[in-house]
Amino acid sequence: TATGWAQGGIAAAIGADDAPSLHAADTEAAGAGLTDPAVALRVAAEGPRLIDWLVSLGAPFDRDADGALALGLEAAHGRRRIVRAGGDSTGGRVLETLVRAVFATPSIEVVTASVHDLLQDENGAAAGVVCERDGARFRIRARAVVLATGGVGALYASTTNPRGATGRGLALAARAGAVMRDLEFVQFHPTAIAVGADPMPLATEALRGEGARLVDETGAAVMAGIAGGDLAPRDVVARGIFQALARGRTVYLDTRGALGASMPTRFPTVAGLCATAGIDPARQAIPVRPAAHYHMGGIRVDGTCASSVPGLYANGEVASTGLHGANRLASNSLLEALAFSGFIADAFDAMPPAAVLPEIRTARASSDLPAIRAIMERHVGVVRDAAGLQIAVDGLSRLAETGCDAALTALMMAQAALGRCESRGGHWRSDHPHAAPARHTEATLRSPGAAPSEPARTDEALAR
Template sequence: MSRIHHDGPLVIGGGLAGLSVALEAGPRPVLVVTPAPLLQASSSAWAQGGMAAALSFSDTPGLHAADTRDAGAGLVEPEAVRLLTEDGRATVEWLAALGAPFDRDADGDFAVSLEAAHSRARVARVGGDGAGRAILSALVTSVRAAPHVTVWEDARLRGLIQDASGRVRGALIERTGGRQVEVLAPAVVLATGGAGGLFARTTTPAALLGEGLALAWKAGAEIVDPEFVQFHPTAMDVGLDPMPLATEALRGEGARLIDRHGDYLLGPEADADLKPRDIVARAVHLAVVEGRGAFLDARIAIGEHFPTEFPAVFAACMRAGIDPRVSPIPVAPAAHYHMGGIAAGPDGHTTLAGLYAVGECASTGVHGANRLASNSLLEAASFGRRTGRAAATETVHDGPVIVPPALADMPTEALARLRVVMSDDVGVVRDETGLTRALAAMADLETETPDALPLLTARLIAASAMARHESRGGHYRSDYPDTLPEPVHTRLVKPVEVPMAAE
């Protein structure tokens, strides 16, 4: 075991949020740690749709904010939404200045597309469906050229280092070969991504298991609304794990959801398939479980233009033996985004001194119970920049620290069982019977793999889903289908434990 003292923010995660933090924290030295090379195993790089922002003459930040509030089903924080939407254009322009090649119209302005639950076309795209990778690539190039940023691309977070007051003072990092390093830093920024890998049916990298959230919980940080998981309605059902995503922009261009008989899943109206994602996901789920099947039909809306307008989806279809120009794409709902997370403000501050959270692992109040499509990339970059500036102001603290024991990975077979339980019983449609079964299965797994971080996050999600006796946003209880009149957040804080002796 070795210990280093770093005089600047320690950023855990190399996605859009983490790299935005790193760039904006300069000239303060920044250490970024990520378990895989940049651009790999990051949800940001997999995002197809684009970045939502009020960019056209017919749009305003106020309209964007109103759509965000409506999608969030009563649980968004108005001030956080205002900050996010008012920063939309500036964030897109910042990324463009770094080299993100957003699509442009004939006049040179940002080209925008319509996605579900948006009242205006406001999604800035890259190459049709390549926004995430293109945007993140521009940030990676900037980070590698930034003299104030150091990146470890073989490093995993194993624990948060605190002092006797509870302040986070650093992190326990494991590098190649199991070598453990204690990194003490004035600020630790968690940008560890979501928890989609906890589900057997997911569109996200399988390595995203909510471990940052679990460690924040263990350290005493507040967790908000972990039960709210968004299931994307059009994951390609072609036997792959993770499931390739068929971007919502396809439906924005007129593609329709049908069953195997050719009947519309949500009705014949032209905009029927552009309802909020939770409604569409349940319709697709019902068609699948009833044996009617669910398919995304883009033969007329996209047709021969598929290879040029949506090259990533087209390539994924062709690899699966489907030509979307002549055949509908089989789809099913899959875990896609975690609205809940570590309670954090727009500048990343959590309830623990010295600890920041940003991106999908954070709950900043901008998504509420149901994320508006393409708001996540905007939040990651906009609030990532804010968080970088805030974390850079933290000063070094001296004195003894408490180093936790490093926790082992969850065994592969146990994790596979957990993922099936989560998709089957904590998925698109929930009820008391299924949630009881899930929690019992997790209790059994706990005896086999005590203190496993993925299991802890899964239990927070399932227990909170059990406790919410209503349906709201992405959380649907078939035994409690109504929405309660008063929206209430789930707020969880781990009971305080007597700390080990500081060293």
């Protein structure tokens, strides 16, 4: 997952001029018609309490001169409500805090291993996982399974995500028969640092909130004439940069001057990334381009993160909770995962014990990840069209026939994008540039119980 890499922060309505209702309204506006208003308000209302809880665990949030929590501003937020730790190291600092709390809790046993499959009972309910460690396979039986496996960014050649973010959790759930929702919606972060690294280092959106501007090689403003300018929603900014690059321009994030000089203390992660690339942000503009960053789609879940498969839950980026809609509002991802963790825990009391377990199924074949990444980058990127998406579906279908999880996840995403003949949020079709009536895309594999080696499941693709 990318939790430890999150630079932005946690959105929470704790300012004197703020309220959960305002936070929820901003979330809905960014979600482009597909955010569930009740979910947005419910999660926003949890924000202040969750920040207090993290503080009680020792989370080292940044504070102002008076000792109050320092609040930052990010794109599409109407108020300063971004709580940060270590400037641009929030994810890592929060993760460290939670890991310490886990290891201090005697009732939790930590097992580090790779998950190969879900166990299901004779009725199809989740009953545990099949794991592998040091070459040995073993089962962990459970009365419920929670997938918190992160996103899909590493399915793209240009990404800010860890290399392991290939959608394994989506494939596990799909093979178990779970309903997938809105898999076509991928958020491309506008300001990945274009210095040839893989994954691409990220210049946090908070820099634009503090005055950084997007310019081309002539110094002209890239976002001039576009509503919201440099602080427009991420999908708008990503398309603005993409279109400038398509015209042969080079795009930079301009932090020169006081902001760049303050970055080693205010944004140490980005300052370090720039130093590694030989860039002095106080004197040089930072070259940037869009890169796959966050997946709004995922496993369809209800208000307790329960999927359509009994006993199977999903939380965080792998889930589609109804919060993000077609375009995630900046810094809502950590908040979502924290809030729904509590909702899941409250639901567990009603879970029955796991039933009879089947034999372990065949392992998935390894992926041809470079080929998958090339297809996704070229045909399922910032701007899409039917011809390119059909090429992607055809190519990914062939790769998925071996039972490859990464190819299956990519195929499901491409098929969903081909079926959505409109432009909305993170999904932009050049052949369908206007929005249609708002709707969700839902799909399952046709034969969830079939063996992975049976190609008919991917040849026939998805049932809608």
